[in-house]
Amino acid sequence: MTDGTWDSLPVKLHESVLSTLSELQFSHMTPVQAACIPLFIGNKDVAAEAVTGSGKTLAFVIPLIELLLKRDEKLKKMQVGALIITPTRELALSEVMQRFLDKFPELTQILLIGGSNPMEDVEKLKAGGANILIATPGRLEDLFRRKADGLDLAGAVRSLEVLVLDEADRLLDMGFEASLNSILALLPKQRRTGLFSATQTQDLDKLVRAGLRNPVRITVKEKDLVPSAVQKTPTRLSNYYTVCRSEEKFNHLVAFLRQHKHEKLLVFFSTCAGVEYFGRALEVLVRKVSVLCIHGKMKHKRNNVFAEFRSLTSGILVCTDVMARGVDIPDVHWVVQFDPPSSASAFVHRCGRTARIGNHGNALVFLLPMEESYVNFLSINQKCPLQPMAPVKDVVDVLPKVQALSLADRAAFVRSMRAFVSYVQAYAKHECSLIFRVKDLDLASLARGFALLRLPRMPELRGKTLPDFVPVDVDTETIRYKDKNLQKQRQKMLRERALAPPPPRRRRGFVGTESWSKQKTRKERRRKTAAKRKHQQDDPEDEEDKEELLKDTRLLKKLKKGQISEDDFDKRVGAAPEDTS
Numbered sequence: 001m002t003d004g005t006w007d008s009l010p011v012k013l014h015e016s017v018l019s020t021l022s023e024l025q026f027s028h029m030t031p032v033q034a035a036c037i038p039l040f041i042g043n044k045d046v047a048a049e050a051v052t053g054s055g056k057t058l059a060f061v062i063p064l065i066e067l068l069l070k071r072d073e074k075l076k077k078m079q080v081g082a083l084i085i086t087p088t089r090e091l092a093l094s095e096v097m098q099r100f101l102d103k104f105p106e107l108t109q110i111l112l113i114g115g116s117n118p119m120e121d122v123e124k125l126k127a128g129g130a131n132i133l134i135a136t137p138g139r140l141e142d143l144f145r146r147k148a149d150g151l152d153l154a155g156a157v158r159s160l161e162v163l164v165l166d167e168a169d170r171l172l173d174m175g176f177e178a179s180l181n182s183i184l185a186l187l188p189k190q191r192r193t194g195l196f197s198a199t200q201t202q203d204l205d206k207l208v209r210a211g212l213r214n215p216v217r218i219t220v221k222e223k224d225l226v227p228s229a230v231q232k233t234p235t236r237l238s239n240y241y242t243v244c245r246s247e248e249k250f251n252h253l254v255a256f257l258r259q260h261k262h263e264k265l266l267v268f269f270s271t272c273a274g275v276e277y278f279g280r281a282l283e284v285l286v287r288k289v290s291v292l293c294i295h296g297k298m299k300h301k302r303n304n305v306f307a308e309f310r311s312l313t314s315g316i317l318v319c320t321d322v323m324a325r326g327v328d329i330p331d332v333h334w335v336v337q338f339d340p341p342s343s344a345s346a347f348v349h350r351c352g353r354t355a356r357i358g359n360h361g362n363a364l365v366f367l368l369p370m371e372e373s374y375v376n377f378l379s380i381n382q383k384c385p386l387q388p389m390a391p392v393k394d395v396v397d398v399l400p401k402v403q404a405l406s407l408a409d410r411a412a413f414v415r416s417m418r419a420f421v422s423y424v425q426a427y428a429k430h431e432c433s434l435i436f437r438v439k440d441l442d443l444a445s446l447a448r449g450f451a452l453l454r455l456p457r458m459p460e461l462r463g464k465t466l467p468d469f470v471p472v473d474v475d476t477e478t479i480r481y482k483d484k485n486l487q488k489q490r491q492k493m494l495r496e497r498a499l500a501p502p503p504p505r506r507r508r509g510f511v512g513t514e515s516w517s518k519q520k521t522r523k524e525r526r527r528k529t530a531a532k533r534k535h536q537q538d539d540p541e542d543e544e545d546k547e548e549l550l551k552d553t554r555l556l557k558k559l560k561k562g563q564i565s566e567d568d569f570d571k572r573v574g575a576a577p578e579d580t581s
Helices: 015-023 031-041 056-069 092-101 118-128 137-144 153-159 168-173 177-186 202-211 246-259 272-285 300-311 344-351 374-381 399-408 410-428 443-449 484-499 516-538 543-561 566-573
Strands: 046-050 082-085 109-112 132-135 162-165 192-197 216-220 237-243 264-268 291-294 315-319 334-337 361-367
Touching: 015 056, 015 092, 031 046, 031 056, 031 192, 031 216, 046 056, 056 082, 056 092, 056 162, 056 192, 082 137, 092 109, 092 132, 109 118, 109 137, 118 137, 132 137, 137 153, 137 177, 162 202, 168 177, 168 192, 168 202, 177 202, 192 202, 246 264, 246 272, 246 334, 246 361, 246 399, 246 443, 272 291, 272 315, 272 399, 272 410, 291 300, 300 315, 334 344, 344 361, 344 374, 399 410, 410 443, 410 484
Parallel strands: 046 192, 046 216, 082 132, 082 162, 109 132, 162 192, 237 361, 264 315, 264 334, 291 315, 334 361
Antiparallel strands: none
16 A cells, blocks of 8 residues: 555545645655545445554544534534544644644534543533544543533434544553443444554553454555565664663763754653653753753643653653654654663664654664663564664763762752662563673663762662772762752651651561571471371371361461461460470
8 A cells, every 4th residue: 555645535535634744744644644534534434453653643633524524414512423542641632633633613622531630531521512522542541430510421422423443552551451342332333433552452452443343454554775675664764773781871871862962862761760850951961952851650641741741853852662652743853772672572662652653763762781782682572773873972970960969959869769769660660681680780880871970779789898989988868959848857857767766676476586597496396296287187196186187288288378476376276385594
């Protein structure tokens, strides 16, 4: 399937839709648009799989509007004609839809997303209604249950013409299957349904069978330069990797961003804490550039940050995988992956934020020396070839400046510790554990790369000495918050802690009063006693012995499962504790 002009479609589009496409500078259709739009307008259910950045949004927005305009009866204020379910709460889809609806004032839309008070959405719907709902599954399911608050959403969707499941594979990845099933049960069966995703899975096939009637399946892939190979990233994407040690990564990142400060870049980190820590540092280190941060734990601020970055012509957005899918940001020149994502599919989706809808773009991933085999893995597993990038020039050591930020403000020091701990924890959960092995991490080099003042207390460091990491010669307890309110709260907490009596020591058996070896000997003896009684079950002397044996066996099982304490076991079995005096 090749692309073409909008006039070449076998169905004629409304003049206002064509003029809006012209204003948005979409002169040609992409293959997924050319395949889906005629079928959708022609009252066919569609299940479309296409690579990220291929123009799937317009492939359902245009037929959705056309189908609502062709209705015999005009939709009333409280009648919902179209429902789009999306996994993320970003505003891009709503903005694209609004550009078309500006030409059709008779159609209205509303965005229903989490992170705000649901009663606000209830009141907005009751007051103004909406013909098109764009919603996340959790919020939509909640609103369907709000009949007691005067909202009859189930009644409003009786006039539904079109249902779209956007980024359907991610909807399932995020655990929304139960919510989707309950929502589908409330929708009228006579409707057009479109399911759009970047990948097809078995769970997705179940959703297709449950929500679509005899769907037309459309798969649009891009051919790589290698014959018969199918590439999952856009062909106009230049995909690079660079290898450097943990303590050099951030220095190289800063040098790279300084050299591309007049472009628009996304910089991905693996955790929210990493975004908070390194994002604040980049605000200081990369001057005369707008540096914004966004991650999943931001609620009300997220939409504002996202909208601000979309409006910029150049700048840096430091983010987690919350920005990897389902969002459209115009003119992104570079996608930089400081941390490789937890899954190979997320790697492809991150790269897909650039080189969208026929544009050129670039992507770069930073790898540690022990991670270099990830390049071959991506080439085979995701059909995503990478080429080495020439070493970044003019790299300077900025880590002392980052340490100075932590010394000057306790908030920065706390962020550094959280970022380090969360990175190691995320690394341990990596999907590709054969390559990303936490036991192979050079924790001393990593701590230097995070510009830590000292090592945090964490299980992965318990019992380890890292002679290659030298903590800064300062008592970190004396570091003050720059924020006066935070400093007052900390001082109050320290005073209360100093005045509070020490907590009573919990006695569990003789833990803390005798050596571990004696505790182990006593425990083993008790267990052997119970086990001996269990083996004597074959030849009990009388019914009373048999009952006692069964009782002891049950108690032994409860002890092993942690359902009773060792003291309780001692008392019930009748084993006398050792004299430790």
